[in-house]
Amino acid sequence: MKTTLQRAAAAVLFTLGCNSTPAPGAPAPAPVTPAVDAGAVAPRSTEITPTPVTAIPGHELIPQDRAPKEPPRLMPAETLIRSYISLFGGLSPQALQVRLRGATSDNLFDTWGDYLSALGVPDYGVDIPRAPQTNALMLAAFERIGVALCERAVQNDLRGAVAVTDRVLFRFELPAGARALTDEEFATRFDLLHRRVLGYPAALAPDSRVPRFRALYQGAVARHADAGARSFNGPEAGWASVCEGLVRHPEFHLY
């Protein structure tokens, strides 16, 4: 563990440039012997003066990113709920809640009211402000709601005898006989979901996007190969996993 003195020395050295290694030919910095006071940062030596980074040998032409760094914005909670509703069939919030709770006792979803605080919805009546950033509880709520939404969408779209055009989310056919999807077939279907949830073609996403979701899909398919009739079969579980991955993706919640 570094001592306070070491940290102070490192801080002073950091002001010289990117690291503490002197540039070839440059004069060696004078030894720094700050006045040590418990926890106090040493005063800067008068011999050390600020130097433009381009004056450091070897840095003359290296571009420097000095743009202000700003975090992504968090989608407002109201917009998030409305987007969930839009994604999963455009029902009224209470009708969607009924669908999410389902007829079974799988406890996938409680009530909207149980999640509002975690989602960051402000409660003006008791002066709880809007949550401007994510937190652990919020991520857990994203997870819970995402799972509920996607599982119910699979039940509605892929398990029910619903025409492709009437489906709420999975507007594509699955191969007959549960045949495994080729990479191309997966990519085509994934692109539909990617566009719908994240708003742009998967082809424009980072190169790893499709392979990683393909692996996610295949893993779920493999784990559900021997599923009983009450559980999702392989493709159903695979698409549920892909859906959950997308609606919990940082690109979905941030903008």
Add this chain to the structure above:
Amino acid sequence: MRWIHAMSAAALVVGASAVARPAEAAPTREQYRLFRALSIDLQGRIPLPDEIAAFERPGFDLDAWIDQRLQGPAYAERLRRVYLDALRLEVGSMFNFVSNPLVLRRARLVDPDGNPAYVYYRRSQRRDRVESDLDFCLSPDETGVTITGNGQVSGTARPIDRAVWEARTVEVRPWWLYRDYRSASPSQRITAGDGSAMVLSPVAALLTNADTTPTTTVRVCREEAQTAARGAVYLSGRLTALPRTEPYPGGRVTAPPVDSAYARAHVGEMVSCTSGTGVSLSDDCGCGVGLERCMPGTSLGNDPAAFNLPDNVPLGADQPLDSRSQTQGDWSRFWWAQEAVHFLDDLFARDRDVRGLLNDRGTMVNGATAQFYRSFAGSTCCGNGTQFNYPEPTALFDPARVPADLTPHDLATWRRVDDRGPQAAGLLTTPIFLAKYGTRRARAHIVYNAFLCRQFVAENIALTPSTEPNLMVRSGCAACHATLEPLSAYFTRVSESGWTFLPAASFPVLNPACATRGGNSPNGGCTSFYDPAFGTAAQGMLRGAYGSTEHADEGPAGLARAVVDTPEFASCVAQNVSESFLGRSLTAEDQGLQETLVTALRTNGFRMRPLVRALVRADAYRNANNLASGAWREGSTP
């Protein structure tokens, strides 16, 4: 001025012109991202597939798309959120709105036929019988039960004599059961609500009689069923309280009221039946046609259940997330908040002058708020105001200007009233603002904070013991209060935790009638309104006016004028909106953006659309979430 590295500046040029991509070029990832951000901010949701498809088509005109979205309700909602986040205009149950002149509670009795029956009454009702004046209309001797002031019931109900029953109570078809309650023979009984706040939905207990049959009429004390708008001041002839040496008349448990000095001096004069004072003075005052001047309750409790309402309406009252039985107080609190929502929506959707937030004399009303302004708001007036010859309120919202055709059933109908009256001032005189910010100082502070973007921050000062009542000079307080007290003085004439206006004619700022007497406080009526700490032997000082007597007379409208005339108002509008859209605080580097937005606001008559249009086209918005080093190094357009 924001500094942009030369290398990224070139890329920014590309980003700034992302809208006008070549006709045949497919959108870039950044252009998709921008489109999604615009959809989130201007449509309130992520884009739909057909919208993305339209965006991808060659020649898509994003500017035109933006302009179209700036006309929509989601845009207004987006801006409304900016100001509701700042003002937080909702109150919880901690703001207890239980006005006895309004609340009809119900007692469970036994009718002449031996069946259980409810009888509705209000606690503050004057009656011409000593057995029941300011009490339940049927005495304990007549019913077998005693009802205390706090709703406790004792005794065993027995069948009431039919003649007494018919003489003291009457059947009514009330407003909460009949849409056409104002007609001679109401027949349009409501059905159960749909769970939204758009349909009047009494709780189940209000729809069921004591014998479990569906309610078609309610039985109410005869005095409460009176419909006159004004009543004569009643004099009972009782000058002193009855001693508790023998049972009170009729078995009542509280002493019959005695006549007040005001009643003795004004007997026979007509008073308004919508003011609390009127109800407490006249036995002619009832709840009006169909009991529309009163709220129903399902019990004898302090704040009884009344209507089903949502707890959570983040998507709007028409799309509630839930619905449950709530109290009569919740009903008013809910609709006060909705008035602010619709006031803001109307202002932004119609692109009215944003200074109207503070100085617009108009507002939006629906059936519930119309009923409140017409019949409920005056119920909290006037208490000790009678000592200042003020038995009827000068309303912040003149009831005569409330649309007469709006009934409590018109919950989904919001209509603009262009002029509430001379005292009205934007949000500052709405019940939700005055309830949320109960004190003069709280009201001034939130205006200072939300509309001037300034905060009171005490310097590094020492608080020393002091008896100085003037906080503008007291050591340790003056740093903030030298500014705050003159601002809070604008609210001198609006009662704290309420909306009762105190007109200068009855309540001069300096009142010789409330002079301190030999260093002692003046009488109780004076201390309700006049502050002994600032009174002299010559005159009393109206509470809150010591910061500025001029401001006290200008009222909230004066504060509105003062604030919107400052240069900080426009820059604060720009700051509030841009910080919300950018998702971060503005910094010194954003000064150029802020100045651009202020110019857009000022040169367009303080309309918000040009400001928002400029904002979503600004680099700061387009770059808002893509300035991380990683994204830049990957070669993305920042």
